[in-house]
Amino acid sequence: MEEVLETQVVVIGGGITGAGILRDLALRGIKAILVEQGDLGHGTSTRNHGLLHSGGRYAVRDPEAAVESYHENLILKKTIPGSIEKTGGLFVKLPEDDDDYAQKWLRSCKKLGIPVEEIPVEQALREEPYLNKKAQAVFCVPDGAVDDFTLLVDVCADAVRRGAKTLTYHKVTDIVTEQERVVGVCIRDVLTGMEKEIRADIVVNAAGPWGMEIAGMAGVPLKIINNKGMLVVFSHRFNKRVINRLRMPGDGDIFVPAHDVTIFGTTGVNTENPNDFSLSRPELEHMLADGKALIPSIDDMRLIRAYSGSRPLYQTSAGRGSSGRDVTRGMALLDHHERDGMDGFITITGGKLTTFRLMAEKTVDLVCEKLGVQANCTTNVETVSGRRTGDSFNKADIAPAARHKLRNWAGVQAPKIESALKEEESSHIVCECEQVTWAEIEAAMPEKGSFRLGGIRRRTRLGMGPCQGTFCNFRAAALAAEKGRATIEEADGALLHAVSERKKGMGVVATGETARQLLLMETIYRVSLGFGEEAHQNV
Amino acid sequence: MLDPNILETTYEKCLKCNACVASCPVSGVTLDFGGPKHLGPELKRLVDNQQIIDDKRIEFCTLCGNCDMSCPENVHVSTLTAYAKAIHTEKSGFSFRDFVLSNAELVGKMASAFAPVTNMAMKMKPIRKMMEKMMGIPEDRQFPNYQFKNFNRVYKNKTSGSKRKVAYFVGCYATYNAPEVAGSFVKVMEYNGIEVAIPRQKCCGIPMLANGRMNRAQKNASDNIESLLAYTRRGYDVVATCTSCSLALKKEYLSINGTDEARELAAHVYDADEYLRMLKEEGELNVNLAPMKDRAGYHAPCHMRAQGMGNPAMDMLELIPEYDVQDLGAGCCGQCGTFGFKKEKYDVSMKLGRTMAESVKDLGADYTVTECGMCKNQLDQLTDKAVKHPIQILAESYERAKRAI
Amino acid sequence: MYDVVVIGQGLSGMLSAIWAREEGCRTALVTTGAGKIMQSTGVMDLIPGSDGNLNEWMGIYHLGSWQQSRLNDAIRKFKTLMNRLGYPYKGEPQDLIPIVTGSGRIKHTALYPETISPVTEEGSAVVVGFNELTDFQPLFIRKNLQKERPLLSIDSIRIHLGKYSQRLMTQLDAARLLDQRDIRTDCIGQIKKQMAQKQIGRPDLFIFPASLGEDEWKETVGQFHSELRAKVTEAPGMPPNATAIRLNDRLKREAIRSGVRFYADTTVVGANMDGEEIKSLRIKTSGRVSNLSGKQFILATGGVLGGGFEITPEGIKESALHLETDSSGVMARLPVNLYPVGASKGVQMICHGIVGGVYTLLSTYEAVCGLRQSVTGGVGNA
Numbered sequence A: 001m002e003e004v005l006e007t008q009v010v011v012i013g014g015g016i017t018g019a020g021i022l023r024d025l026a027l028r029g030i031k032a033i034l035v036e037q038g039d040l041g042h043g044t045s046t047r048n049h050g051l052l053h054s055g056g057r058y059a060v061r062d063p064e065a066a067v068e069s070y071h072e073n074l075i076l077k078k079t080i081p082g083s084i085e086k087t088g089g090l091f092v093k094l095p096e097d098d099d100d101y102a103q104k105w106l107r108s109c110k111k112l113g114i115p116v117e118e119i120p121v122e123q124a125l126r127e128e129p130y131l132n133k134k135a136q137a138v139f140c141v142p143d144g145a146v147d148d149f150t151l152l153v154d155v156c157a158d159a160v161r162r163g164a165k166t167l168t169y170h171k172v173t174d175i176v177t178e179q180e181r182v183v184g185v186c187i188r189d190v191l192t193g194m195e196k197e198i199r200a201d202i203v204v205n206a207a208g209p210w211g212m213e214i215a216g217m218a219g220v221p222l223k224i225i226n227n228k229g230m231l232v233v234f235s236h237r238f239n240k241r242v243i244n245r246l247r248m249p250g251d252g253d254i255f256v257p258a259h260d261v262t263i264f265g266t267t268g269v270n271t272e273n274p275n276d277f278s279l280s281r282p283e284l285e286h287m288l289a290d291g292k293a294l295i296p297s298i299d300d301m302r303l304i305r306a307y308s309g310s311r312p313l314y315q316t317s318a319g320r321g322s323s324g325r326d327v328t329r330g331m332a333l334l335d336h337h338e339r340d341g342m343d344g345f346i347t348i349t350g351g352k353l354t355t356f357r358l359m360a361e362k363t364v365d366l367v368c369e370k371l372g373v374q375a376n377c378t379t380n381v382e383t384v385s386g387r388r389t390g391d392s393f394n395k396a397d398i399a400p401a402a403r404h405k406l407r408n409w410a411g412v413q414a415p416k417i418e419s420a421l422k423e424e425e426s427s428h429i430v431c432e433c434e435q436v437t438w439a440e441i442e443a444a445m446p447e448k449g450s451f452r453l454g455g456i457r458r459r460t461r462l463g464m465g466p467c468q469g470t471f472c473n474f475r476a477a478a479l480a481a482e483k484g485r486a487t488i489e490e491a492d493g494a495l496l497h498a499v500s501e502r503k504k505g506m507g508v509v510a511t512g513e514t515a516r517q518l519l520l521m522e523t524i525y526r527v528s529l530g531f532g533e534e535a536h537q538n539v
Numbered sequence B: 001m002l003d004p005n006i007l008e009t010t011y012e013k014c015l016k017c018n019a020c021v022a023s024c025p026v027s028g029v030t031l032d033f034g035g036p037k038h039l040g041p042e043l044k045r046l047v048d049n050q051q052i053i054d055d056k057r058i059e060f061c062t063l064c065g066n067c068d069m070s071c072p073e074n075v076h077v078s079t080l081t082a083y084a085k086a087i088h089t090e091k092s093g094f095s096f097r098d099f100v101l102s103n104a105e106l107v108g109k110m111a112s113a114f115a116p117v118t119n120m121a122m123k124m125k126p127i128r129k130m131m132e133k134m135m136g137i138p139e140d141r142q143f144p145n146y147q148f149k150n151f152n153r154v155y156k157n158k159t160s161g162s163k164r165k166v167a168y169f170v171g172c173y174a175t176y177n178a179p180e181v182a183g184s185f186v187k188v189m190e191y192n193g194i195e196v197a198i199p200r201q202k203c204c205g206i207p208m209l210a211n212g213r214m215n216r217a218q219k220n221a222s223d224n225i226e227s228l229l230a231y232t233r234r235g236y237d238v239v240a241t242c243t244s245c246s247l248a249l250k251k252e253y254l255s256i257n258g259t260d261e262a263r264e265l266a267a268h269v270y271d272a273d274e275y276l277r278m279l280k281e282e283g284e285l286n287v288n289l290a291p292m293k294d295r296a297g298y299h300a301p302c303h304m305r306a307q308g309m310g311n312p313a314m315d316m317l318e319l320i321p322e323y324d325v326q327d328l329g330a331g332c333c334g335q336c337g338t339f340g341f342k343k344e345k346y347d348v349s350m351k352l353g354r355t356m357a358e359s360v361k362d363l364g365a366d367y368t369v370t371e372c373g374m375c376k377n378q379l380d381q382l383t384d385k386a387v388k389h390p391i392q393i394l395a396e397s398y399e400r401a402k403r404a405i
Numbered sequence C: 001m002y003d004v005v006v007i008g009q010g011l012s013g014m015l016s017a018i019w020a021r022e023e024g025c026r027t028a029l030v031t032t033g034a035g036k037i038m039q040s041t042g043v044m045d046l047i048p049g050s051d052g053n054l055n056e057w058m059g060i061y062h063l064g065s066w067q068q069s070r071l072n073d074a075i076r077k078f079k080t081l082m083n084r085l086g087y088p089y090k091g092e093p094q095d096l097i098p099i100v101t102g103s104g105r106i107k108h109t110a111l112y113p114e115t116i117s118p119v120t121e122e123g124s125a126v127v128v129g130f131n132e133l134t135d136f137q138p139l140f141i142r143k144n145l146q147k148e149r150p151l152l153s154i155d156s157i158r159i160h161l162g163k164y165s166q167r168l169m170t171q172l173d174a175a176r177l178l179d180q181r182d183i184r185t186d187c188i189g190q191i192k193k194q195m196a197q198k199q200i201g202r203p204d205l206f207i208f209p210a211s212l213g214e215d216e217w218k219e220t221v222g223q224f225h226s227e228l229r230a231k232v233t234e235a236p237g238m239p240p241n242a243t244a245i246r247l248n249d250r251l252k253r254e255a256i257r258s259g260v261r262f263y264a265d266t267t268v269v270g271a272n273m274d275g276e277e278i279k280s281l282r283i284k285t286s287g288r289v290s291n292l293s294g295k296q297f298i299l300a301t302g303g304v305l306g307g308g309f310e311i312t313p314e315g316i317k318e319s320a321l322h323l324e325t326d327s328s329g330v331m332a333r334l335p336v337n338l339y340p341v342g343a344s345k346g347v348q349m350i351c352h353g354i355v356g357g358v359y360t361l362l363s364t365y366e367a368v369c370g371l372r373q374s375v376t377g378g379v380g381n382a
């Protein structure tokens, strides 16, 4: 063991839960290090639907979760405005949907204080022309759309700005215990293979679907069932607002507008393996058949990719001692000292993206209690800096669409990017679909560590458009090598990896235009650029 | 009402293959233009159900339609660029939202919005020439002018009762610039014993689309559809001598108007030579054409090529004995967009023009034939050869044949 | 109405139409849009994405030995045409040559335009990129090429074209700029200056993007060659490559001038049959459907990529004439007067949705021969 770091709290998992905890800890002046095995958002936090729940979906089935969601929805809109688009949402009742449920839903929303407003069906059809003309009733709710990645990045950056540390591409390989007490973790730099140890008073397991593995390292029994959901991305954004179906929540009944695309889902299939991101065509077809009820022309619209993520569902049965503190039915905060007699170890799991702040608050409350720190949570009022930058980039000589994108995206990076754009080559567009300039890409590259297109994609939207990186992945990799930001091996490796990774997501939806797009990508790499068989090796 | 979220969904098929950019004549000569892929499908995707993005570079697009012709995925690129133009016009004129909401005040507001878009026309000499003339026409003035009305009345009396009846869409160009073309058309129809009526008509709307005046174009479209349907429903075929007009009636109205009526009308619209070629195939054409020993170069207007009908002008001209006509294959006269573009582009555009002029010269042709007034303007500037409409040649050949009897 | 109706405007469609005109047929060409030739590299491979030789090629495409001489005829015919059109092609399918691509990799190809030269194992080369051109990064190319050519001494330099655009500049844009003499001269000046500064000696080969002029490629290549006093080559890669656009534009112009009637922006949506024979095509232009009659029909609609086949959730479908295919897209029974060429011959022929240029030439040549043979109503009577 080469290096030993020390801190008060180690947070395992760079998903939104871990990030939220890190920021809350920082705000309360507690020293902490977050350890993540991949890039931020390697897990469920960038593999979800991006719906900022208004609570409407849970109003009948789980009133507690509904209220929590609505409450958090209001707080997040105020405190993290940069990652949220206040789209509003619609609940649409179709003829085949149960009238009783609709009545129950209305009564429950009223009781829970979730604002619901009925709008004339004609108006809804005018505003959302793809909606089923047979809709019987349409209700507006304050749903929103979250950019899960900017949310995660911004929350982490805010924590770091306040003194917290993050270690990405570091995997927790073991948990160090001394006499029924967790005292630290062993980690391995997955890029260099270097091993380190972090000593800490408390270790928080926020590893989502991997939570069971982590608990296992501490010798604590924990049962999590991973419920895998599939989501598909349409090539463009065809709805202004979130569209939900007014029925008992089921598969394939939500359409969320996300920047330039619409995301549709989802399903639920239990899986053992947290690394199982597999996609199934029958599952997709089943989901599309459901979706057709809300958006009848769904079959004519182009899907550009699919992805899946897992919801960790905590099973109370596996506890040794007490059953832990259920925060609500959906989220579980486990004090393993209380539950299993293992001090210094906490697991937080379940919940939703929408309620991550609350989960963090409860977790850090418990940490404070354990550390004997007196500090109140302030994440309900402290804001994270926004993304929109008004009239900046006026002088940049770039296409209006690229300027528009930057103004809604650059956030705190704006000054850096703006000055980079003064240089002609930095203002070249690299990704046309999503209008990403080289200046942005450079700003998104990590200071150290190897060159990866995935991280750049999530930070800039590079390659997220309909061509799925056919052109821009090559440009970005070649430019990185050219400008000394990557070695030739890194550039070629990243390129091949990105191509095969995109191919996986496209494969399952590859009919019609997307099949053609995929072939175009393959042909350009294999034939035009001469990669030949190389292009297949990385799959 | 202009809705930026028009249900024009072809853009989602775009593979970003760049075929349209490589084929766009304007993109070929200036880097100041954003190109069809970006200003068409790409931009549309970025604004759909989101904030509007106004890109001034759209002013360079001439709506020539070469992008549509090259797109293998059938994206209606120039419909999308026409919308980008409309957005630009409104954005640079006044608030887009106000525009959408205050439909009733549209006409008044349009007038004030008009100033910025003429900038484009100012950059494009031939368009400007044409626009200047058209600008002089009061907005609501209706066609046809008196001269035609009189002629029409006399003519109708002579041939009423013919099996086929034609409603002639004269178009601005033949009305105001080249009445001899209209005259020749009526003559050719007369030689074929076909009654010609001149329906009430407005400008087809293409120049308005080119200037981002979407609403105005839509208004004209619905007026023309109404007036022409009154004829087609009585058994008339609508025929135009201007290929931009016929393209508008056949194609553009389907996207800017999009009604069942637009579709109904489109099925009855013919380009003049296409109509004659149809007569030929049906064995109804008067083939008493006198030989003409001329040697001519034919320039195919983009809006003719965009109609997907082969090359009816060539097919017809080849029927004239001894007539020697050769397709120049020079693509878009393209330069129509380029003169007066930035100075450094001047050489390129002159060169392109010279290529076309040279092919006219190489051919040793006596004159050039083309259907389009804009192309004619361009040819007039770049060559010293006369430029004629194919219908004039046909009329001449019929005349000679008659004189020979 | 027409003797021959060609469906598709790719390499195979345009060549078919031109050759059918040469046979004296009244010819129409119906097409939705441009062919894949516009995204291609302008070189003609045997097996796309592979270095396989002629024998392997004949195996993959199920060709008989008697077709060898036809292949030679086809290539000769193509080369003659391209000579006449002012964009000559070199090379032989028996003798693949290594060329460098826009990623610095080596690929082997059979036929290539005069703007391209093979890359040697040894000697020296300089890769020249343009600052404005994102699709061609010289240092990246140099490093990759070095892996494949360890004995070659390679340098790279970047110069500027001196033009900025808010739109992404492509190799084709660069080619159009280099059509201008003053820009070329300025570029050559920059190259010389940088080589002097960096003390790079005169190399055996200069490697440029596929941008050495469009209309004036001859002047451009000539000027670079004579003033830099070394061989120059284009390294095609990211589309659009000027190497391919030159070919496309010249073939298209030739087709128009020779009297092929283009039905542009028009999609074939079906056929009217009379027994085993196609009487006419149902064609669709912006919502209007009409019939186009002809005696013989050439199906040049390409593979999945070109639009000739569609991958649907139910399987592969032939998209223009709705001919029945098996699960891999092989058409079961062809109408007697239909000749598939190029990538439309069926997916079993297709590597990654395309076929190489060489197969395209052969199949096109054979189809036009086929026209000649089935004389009834065919070319002989035209």
Ligand SMILES: Cc1cc2nc3c(=O)[nH]c(=O)nc-3n(C[C@H](O)[C@H](O)[C@H](O)COP(=O)(O)OP(=O)(O)OC[C@H]3O[C@@H](n4cnc5c(N)ncnc54)[C@H](O)[C@@H]3O)c2cc1C
Pocket (backbone or CB within 6 Å): A012, A013, A014, A015, A016, A017, A018, A035, A036, A037, A038, A040, A041, A042, A043, A044, A045, A046, A047, A048, A049, A050, A051, A052, A053, A170, A171, A172, A173, A206, A207, A208, A209, A210, A211, A214, A227, A228, A229, A230, A231, A265, A266, A267, A308, A309, A310, A311, A349, A350, A351, A352, A353, A354, A355
């Ligand atoms: C299909 C689907 C749709 C959803 N839609 C919504 C929605 O619309 N709205 C909403 O509010 N919520 C939604 N959710 C729920 C939401 O996404 C999750 O609740 C949330 O993302 C969980 O975040 P997390 O941080 O707990 O887990 P994760 O994001 O999975 O984070 C766990 C992290 O731990 C890391 N890790 C694991 N093991 C180790 C180790 N040994 N060492 C280091 N790091 C490790 C992982 O790499 C991972 O990044 C959805 C969930 C799914 C599955």
Ligand SMILES: Cc1cc2nc3c(=O)[nH]c(=O)nc-3n(C[C@H](O)[C@H](O)[C@H](O)COP(=O)(O)OP(=O)(O)OC[C@H]3O[C@@H](n4cnc5c(N)ncnc54)[C@H](O)[C@@H]3O)c2cc1C
Pocket (backbone or CB within 6 Å): A520, A523, A524, A527, A528, B072, C007, C008, C009, C010, C011, C012, C013, C030, C031, C032, C033, C034, C035, C036, C037, C039, C040, C041, C042, C043, C044, C045, C046, C048, C239, C266, C267, C268, C269, C300, C301, C302, C303, C305, C306, C307, C308, C319, C320, C321, C341, C342, C343, C344, C354, C355, C356, C357, C358, C360
């Ligand atoms: C990116 C890329 C790189 C390539 N690089 C090389 C290379 O380096 N070397 C090499 O040898 N080859 C290369 N090729 C392949 C080569 O260009 C093609 O395989 C070859 O041109 C065969 O084309 P084709 O004429 O058969 O069909 P395509 O070029 O696919 O043309 C099909 C035509 O049919 C039209 N069409 C389709 N359906 C209809 C319909 N229903 N009605 C009307 N028209 C229709 C389309 O619009 C199109 O014009 C490349 C291809 C691509 C895409």
Ligand code: SF4
Pocket (backbone or CB within 6 Å): B023, B024, B025, B026, B027, B035, B036, B060, B061, B062, B063, B064, B065, B066, B067, B068, B077, B078, B081
């Ligand atoms: S209409 Fe003509 S000028 Fe406009 S984008 Fe298309 S090809 Fe270019």
Ligand code: SF4
Pocket (backbone or CB within 6 Å): B013, B014, B015, B016, B017, B018, B019, B020, B021, B036, B037, B040, B041, B070, B071, B072, B073, B074, B075, B077
């Ligand atoms: S030609 Fe069509 S598919 Fe290709 S980039 Fe242009 S619009 Fe897109």
